[in-house]
Amino acid sequence: MPSKIITIVGITGNQGASVADAFLNEPGWQIRGITRDTSKQSSKAWSDKGVEMVAADLDNVASLEAVFKDSAVIFGVTDFWQHIYNPANQKKAQELGKTVNVIASEAEIQHGKNIVDAAQATASTLDMLVLSVVPDSKKWSHGKITWNYHFEGKWKIVEYLEKEYPELYRKTSTFHAAFYIPNLDSMMVPRKTPDGSYIISYPLDGDKQIPMYHPRNDSGPLVKALVKSTPGQNLMGYGSLISFNEVAEIWSRNLGQPVKYKRSTVEDMDQMIPGGIGRELGEMMEYISSPGYFGGEEAVKELNLIEPKELGDIPLTEVREYLKGKTV
Template sequence: MADKKLIVIVGITGNQGASVADAFMDEPGWKIRGISRDPSKASSKVWSDKGVEMVAGDLDNLESIQPAFKGANVIFAATDFWQAIGNPKNHQKAAERGVTINEVAYEIEVQQGKNIVDAAAMTLNTLDRFVLSTLSHAKKWSGGKIQWNLHFDAKWAAVDYLKETYPELLKKTSLLQVALFMTNWQQGGRMAPHKQADGTYLLSVPTKPHAKIPMLNPRVDVGPLTKALVQAEPGKNLLGAASVLSWTEWCEIWGKKHGVTCRYEELPPEKMEEEIPGGVGKELADMFVYFSDPGYDGGDPSVILPKDLGVDVELMSVQEYIEKTDFSSILQESAA
């Protein structure tokens, strides 16, 4: 019997990595290694109990992730800007330096991305495919108009570094630009529709009403998309969109499902900045403005959609997600 191929997953305890692990869990001929900062934690033990090899690896330390990649045939890697935002130590760093928390998170994510690329480049003798979860370069594609969409730009910085530094690794790489999470409404705030005094529901963010936005369910869709990129030839720049629709269309689907009227209104970006101070409001406002012009993928002509891969990919549509998801926390809230 031939040896099984090894896929190494960076971020297996998060939504994207977990989806990739699910996609390869019962795939004949494959074994999975997951990287976690602390493999003894319950979130890691969930995977080791399923037969996944869990190893320690700190994305802030290149030397700690090099051995975790050893022998990999496929590497899937995702970094998490928002995890850095949530770390109190980083807020302290920002205050000491007199910068915003998202500027600190940007620096951390950029370095983590470079560390992952450096470590992946050391596995070329076994590596068949490097799948890097990324987002478009907002500052570049907006012609400098979008300055604060740093969680997009930080992820693309790893792509630029890869292209500039490792031409042989690039030949084995495909990019997965992960679409907007359908699950973001669970974070509350402006991400969800809210009940109004007249009984209708209002969704309001700083994006044009009819701008088309790619969306996916990260816990469900990233795995099938990654598997498709492994099956296809390398060199893809895939926009991982399960659905592409406007916020106006989203409201229509959501309202029809729940028997209510849902309206969408464009929010002035400065309103979001006022509501969420300290840099994160600017971050989110610029992101939503970017969705309108030039668009989620920046208009990058190298981007393809799942239908262009030449591989069948089953994804969860927005319609299916809304039909299967419990929105009772939103439906039962008091009117604003």
């Protein structure tokens, strides 16, 4: 029997690479990876492993249609942050009198719609579309969180899919990527204050248990479990829960000196990283504090979000294990 093809958007990035790892030695499967540049090292690394690497661009539906052809499964992910950091979008925002966050969100949603439109072209032979998204933060905060565009936009892709292509929607499962664990030992490490003590400070409730996972290690096992299940599942992609007060305690032990966690405000974050990015991150943290990363109990119930254990015994990164012994 010929192998089934899984076509992976974002194979040179965190989530897509992990999905590729999970299917690399899986009997009966063949991987096709998408990149804008097949000559770069991160693409060649996959070709060297026998993956069929193909050039395509999320801005170009025709290129996606060509690559998606004959796929049994498509994994789709969109990247909000590249649009925020794109200098052309800063300029565009000024010209159009919009914030760069809105421009980035529109661009991310368009990429998602392009994935969906192209998947529709191959829908008759497709078994499953898996989209990496998160619930809409504006909806589940009941309008309180209005500047968390990277959480608000992703669900609009699913709404578009459901409205435009009901049959393809029925073949779709959603993967809700949790808070990335490597944030904790990169941009969120304890900072040394002028008096020499260490602090971690964000607009996050220090006691809130936050779902976390390792995108490079855990996306693959989670998405593979979705692919092996029936379509129509909405999976919370996380391996463990931890609060920032607990994170500070772990750092205190690791560094051998006290690390304090202090809740700051969205305004503090906005001042620290001006131009819309600080506010985006700050409002995300307010939202994670309440109603919660996956939108709180109401969203979990309404969207029928399932736990990883409902799909089997999936090996996932434990955040306390990950942080053990780390230094700054």
